[in-house]
Amino acid sequence: MQTQDPLIRNHNFNEVALGFSENEAILEASRCLQCKNPTCIAACPASVKIPDFIRLIKEKNSRVAYDTIYKDNVLPAVCGRVCPQESQCEGACVLNRTGRPIAIGALERYVGDESLKCGECKDEKIIPNGKKVAVVGSGPAGLANAASLRRMGYDVDIYEALHEFGGVLQYGIPAFRLPKTIVESEVLRLEKLGIKFHKNVIIGKSLTIDQMKNELGYDAIFVGTGAGLPKSLGVPGEGHSGVFSANEFLIRVNLMKATPAMDYPTPIRIGDNVAVIGGGNVAMDAARVAKRLGAKNVFILYRRDKSSLPARLEEVIHAEEEGIIFKLLHNPVEFIGENHQLKAVRCEKMELGELDSSGRAKPVGTGQYETFPVDSAIVSIGENPNPIISKATPGLETDRKGQIVVNNHQTSIAGVFAGGDVVLGAATVILAIGEGKDAAIAIDEYLKKI
């Protein structure tokens, strides 16, 4: 798939990957071996019938290809872009033997985009079953859950705390990886399916779970509120001005459209030298956004080595191409400020020791330190579930990380289900979609029994 030139794209927010043309898509689809026992499907958290939709692309029938994907995944245009295909479907493709697996993500994106291009709406016949379910959170888990339930005939209300729908797709993933128009179109499509979207409602505050069950009469509730609470390093100086959580930084830019040009009223100021702490996809996003906002030097501080970076390889390569510097084996130990304004980050140089519980080599301090002058630092070391609902809901069991405890998506409260990052901890979009879908089945089984 073609991409924008790195030195041009690192100054704009247009999409990096340009997508397949019809010819490119057909050519790529023709390489698929149509395996009898497709390893790709087994490797997909949403079990998309991959060989089927690829065959349909080859047959120039992208409309039916879309229907095929949609049965298992309501957000093909999104997943085609943001799934870690190399460790899922593409990683399992038998053509890896030849070194060139099928570009399944790019093909899925092609199908999703084609369907959005013609403004196509799923003309599905919904047979109402008279029961109503509330979905809390409009991120990938909530959208997938709502779509599945709606197609089973449920009356579905989605409640979103923010002023835009899409959850992390809206506030977290930058436009150059996932254009916001795609998220909006997908939401519109679900609205046309009869799902009712309510913004600005914070469950646990505006409405409690108890009020939803007893006053509003929901037969079941799905909690898909994601992992939105940023983890902090816990080192001195983290309270200085100029230290951001990746969440704050990305929310300002993605959701509030902050730019140094002040085209929108929400401000952002990051300066010339920006350190991003962490090695995951969110860290790559933050670094690449910082570059696009005009920062001259953007560098990643990561305490392990390059091969341990949790980010997708593609994101790491894109970041490098765009001029992001990787300072590996550096562990921040202090943010140094003057009058509480950040001036520098002090790091301990690390080396790799024995394997730790995560199976990766444990970074060990060397006792040598290095200080980097910076104007801002973006802490991107992961997120935990937001505790608003669990705090406001007596009897809702969570573990020590704040993740909701479930048994086949059923929480400790009857009729209340959960799935996605709020259960798993920060994971991927497609896992959340898979969870939302599975939880819909669990909700349906539960409601058929009572």
Add this chain to the structure above:
Amino acid sequence: MYEIIEKKPQNADVDLLEILAPMVAKNAKPGQFLIIRVDKNGERIPMTIVSHTETTVTIIVQKVGYSTMLLGKMQKGDALEDVVGPLGMPTIIRPVKKVLGIAGGVGAAPLYPQLREYASRGSSVDLIIGARNRDHLILKDDFAAFCENIHIATDDGSIGTKGFVTDVAKRLYETETYDLVIAIGPLAMMRAVVELDKKHGLKTDVSLNPIMIDGTGMCGNCRVSIAGKTYFACVDGPDFPGDDIDFDELLARQNSYREEEHICRIKLGDKK
């Protein structure tokens, strides 16, 4: 959409707005706040809920920055793009006999529902209210409905004592004693009150209004260091015991953006 059903200018810079927002009003409690976006590109502006009915919420807005000025242009009958809440933890109403409220400028707005709640639970309530001048004194009559003694301080002496609320408090502490002080106003004022109260062995609750975006604990911009621990004002607050707050750090964070600097400078009672 969220309709403005009443607009009452309090003075040239301050408006009272009553807004139709049933989802915010339903569970609102004293001490909680809401977030407004005026239009579809708007900033998210946190505002204390001053009072509420079953379906409406009342806020008091000081027109100091771009977004609050934009809000000030809205008239009765206009609709706001977004109103969300109630956010934050309700005020913890402590079982005390005698409370002193200290308000600086529009800090009177968040103080009002708290003091009223104390009064309704039987506490005796006194008030020191500070403002730039006579015109900028807000909610005085509303406070008068339940406060036993009201002491006024203005910058220009146009009404009450000429000087700071802390000047009045210093004098008051010579003869009066309180179980609790609640101070709400500009950061520098709250810091000055906390310092003064410590000398007199008084506990001070404050209400913080740092820069926020989502208001639900996601961004961490509103973080505040208290006795070396980090709290988020949006979900853990906005009310905190004032004694161990790192006000210097908060002031620096408040000043991160020029607009906020502007707000801080002209907030009443802040002479910095």
